[in-house]
Amino acid sequence: MRVAHNPTEIQQSLGTLRKQKSIAFVPTMGNLHDGHLKLIAKARELADIVVTSIYVNPLQFGPEEDFDTYPRTFEEDAKKCQASGVDFIFHPDNLYTQDGPKVTLCVDTSLSVPLCGSKRPGHFNGVATVVNLLFNIVQPDFALFGEKDWQQLVIIRRMVQDLHMPVTIVGVPTQRESDGLAMSSRNRYLTPDERLRAASLSRCLHTIRQGFHDGESDSKLLLERGRNVLAGADIEPEYLEICDEETLEPLPRLSRSMRARAFVAARIGKARLIDNMPLYTMEAINS
Ligand code: AMP
Numbered sequence: 001m002r003v004a005h006n007p008t009e010i011q012q013s014l015g016t017l018r019k020q021k022s023i024a025f026v027p028t029m030g031n032l033h034d035g036h037l038k039l040i041a042k043a044r045e046l047a048d049i050v051v052t053s054i055y056v057n058p059l060q061f062g063p064e065e066d067f068d069t070y071p072r073t074f075e076e077d078a079k080k081c082q083a084s085g086v087d088f089i090f091h092p093d094n095l096y097t098q099d100g101p102k103v104t105l106c107v108d109t110s111l112s113v114p115l116c117g118s119k120r121p122g123h124f125n126g127v128a129t130v131v132n133l134l135f136n137i138v139q140p141d142f143a144l145f146g147e148k149d150w151q152q153l154v155i156i157r158r159m160v161q162d163l164h165m166p167v168t169i170v171g172v173p174t175q176r177e178s179d180g181l182a183m184s185s186r187n188r189y190l191t192p193d194e195r196l197r198a199a200s201l202s203r204c205l206h207t208i209r210q211g212f213h214d215g216e217s218d219s220k221l222l223l224e225r226g227r228n229v230l231a232g233a234d235i236e237p238e239y240l241e242i243c244d245e246e247t248l249e250p251l252p253r254l255s256r257s258m259r260a261r262a263f264v265a266a267r268i269g270k271a272r273l274i275d276n277m278p279l280y281t282m283e284a285i286n287s
Contacts, residue, residue: 001082003089007137010051010090018139021048025140025167027131030054031071031185032080035175039144040084042172046142052081053090053134059101060126066270071185095133104129107155114248115151115263116274119238127152128159135167143167148174148182150261150276154246174275176202182275189271198268200233205277208242208262212279217254222262230266238265238272245278256280 004010014023024047026039032054043050054077061067074091081089105128111117112124135143145153157169175183180202181195190198204226211222219242226240242251245261254260260279265272 001086003091006092013088017049023047023049023051023140024142025138026052026144027134028052028054029056030077031073032077033183035146035183037084038175039146039172040086043144044085049087051088051090051138052086055092057130059129060123062120071188105132111155111248115239116265124155128155131156135165140167142170144170144172147171186271190269194269197233197235198273200229200235201264201273201275204229204264205262205275209277209279212254219252219254235266240264
């Protein structure tokens with residue numbers, strides 16, 4: 001495994017290899033956990049060469065957010081990458097021009113404002129810009145993203161489609177702790193008590209999914225049941241919604257044929273956590 005610290009280094013390393021071999025790319029902000037490693041394992045299955053980037057992208061953090069305190073654990077991350085069969089880590093200090101980026105991508109408000117967008121203005125423009133930039137540097141055949149950040153996955157898929165980017169986007173299901181909490185680098189901000197309460201986020205989504213499976217089609221009533229689960233853990237959600245998983249538009253009434261997905265975000269102590277679950281598949285309902 002090699003570590004490249006700037007765009008030239010990674011481009012030189014991949015330059016001749018890419019002629020004969022396929023490349024799968026896993027962009028991350030580091031502090032790797034089993035969710036990230038699942039993406040890396042899938043990348044390993046798909047391509048000859050696996051590249052992981054570790055870069056805490058300033059452009060996607062708001063002024064009040066945790067850019068400065070975001071966990072940076074490169075040594076441990078590198079060991080995990082090595083053990084998981086990563087070929088190259090791309091670990092740049094900074095990806096932007098000295099005076100800051102003057103040209104960035106702008107995501108349509110229909111996708112950037114719902115759900116996380118309203119509380120994180122500019123976040124998805126920052127994500128789209130850095131992913132575009134990383135794609136230009138790495139030029140992968142495949143790029144893997146977690147379903148945990150569903151809105152991000154939808155936006156990246158749309159970016160690749162709309163801008164005709166020559167890369168295949170692969171979504172990977174959410175990796176969870178044994179009590180259902182979606183793995184996240186931000187879980188480490190939780191105190192032991194908050195950690196226990198945080199499991200109610202996925203319980204809330206399960207309750208909604210079970211309610212739908214049992215025949216309830218009124219989203220308002222399903223969401224009320226979900227809210228009750230959260231209230232039991234003293235959690236007031238930032239949002240709790242059932243939306244079409246592609247357009248992200250709220251769905252007031254549900255049917256089996258809809259691609260409906262429940263989404264939740266909440267602040268618990270210092271952590272802002274998100275989760276989502278599909279409502280439509282039997283497989284998902286039984287898991
Ligand atoms: P991050 O380092 O948080 O930017 O995440 C890097 C990638 O890992 C993104 O595509 C995330 O969606 C994905 N990811 C983060 N947590 C999980 C998880 N629990 N399960 C699956 N993928 C995840």
